[in-house]
Amino acid sequence: MGWAASAADRPGSAPVTVNALVAAALAGDEARVRQIGSELKSQPRPPSGERRVARDLNERGLALWQRQRFSEAAVLFGQARAKDAADPEIAENLGYALLKSDQVAQAEQALLAALTLAPERASAWGSLGLVYAKQGKHREGVAAVLTAYRYTRDPKRTLDVYSRLAASDDDPKVRAVLADVVSRLSQPNSKRS
Numbered sequence: 001m002g003w004a005a006s007a008a009d010r011p012g013s014a015p016v017t018v019n020a021l022v023a024a025a026l027a028g029d030e031a032r033v034r035q036i037g038s039e040l041k042s043q044p045r046p047p048s049g050e051r052r053v054a055r056d057l058n059e060r061g062l063a064l065w066q067r068q069r070f071s072e073a074a075v076l077f078g079q080a081r082a083k084d085a086a087d088p089e090i091a092e093n094l095g096y097a098l099l100k101s102d103q104v105a106q107a108e109q110a111l112l113a114a115l116t117l118a119p120e121r122a123s124a125w126g127s128l129g130l131v132y133a134k135q136g137k138h139r140e141g142v143a144a145v146l147t148a149y150r151y152t153r154d155p156k157r158t159l160d161v162y163s164r165l166a167a168s169d170d171d172p173k174v175r176a177v178l179a180d181v182v183s184r185l186s187q188p189n190s191k192r193s
Contacts, residue, residue, distance in 0.1 A: 037119030054084035088118035
């Protein structure tokens with residue numbers, strides 16, 4: 001089972017998984033999200049690989065990403081992830097590039113891997129919300145994007161991005177999820193973390 005089996009291997013402890021983290025987020029249970037996130041962060045990580053090679057591949061992938069060559073970027077991010085599976089940024093970049101390349105199921109797996117490594121990674125939650133939107137899972141998409149908002153360092157900028165994408169994204173399901181999120185966050189009593 002590898003590095004992810006750690007909690008299941010400890011006698012008397014139930015395994016904690018990224019799926020439990022996502023389920024808590026979808027239920028709106030912030031305390032449980034924090035608890036599971038802490039447990040995930042305390043689990044052993046995959047062994048670090050060839051970090052320098054992985055980071056070089058990641059940088060090359062980002063250069064392609066900037067030119068919106070997402071399929072090509074995904075190949076480089078996949079190679080980078082193979083070189084260093086312990087880097088949450090690389091896993092997230094792979095997930096986003098796959099999402100933008102319409103490889104939604106693969107994007108979901110990469111983003112879940114990123115959240116396993118870094119449960120408070122706002123941008124990974126946001127991308128996971130877009131995955132759910134594309135899959136037609138509106139409620140799940142809204143919950144994931146709201147979780148992203150809870151973790152963001154710049155709430156105003158994040159809300160501005162959501163507002164812009166709610167009006168301009170190519171996918172009507174993504175627009176609907178983001179419009180719902182913007183509406184909820186714009187209410188006077190909305191909880192902004």
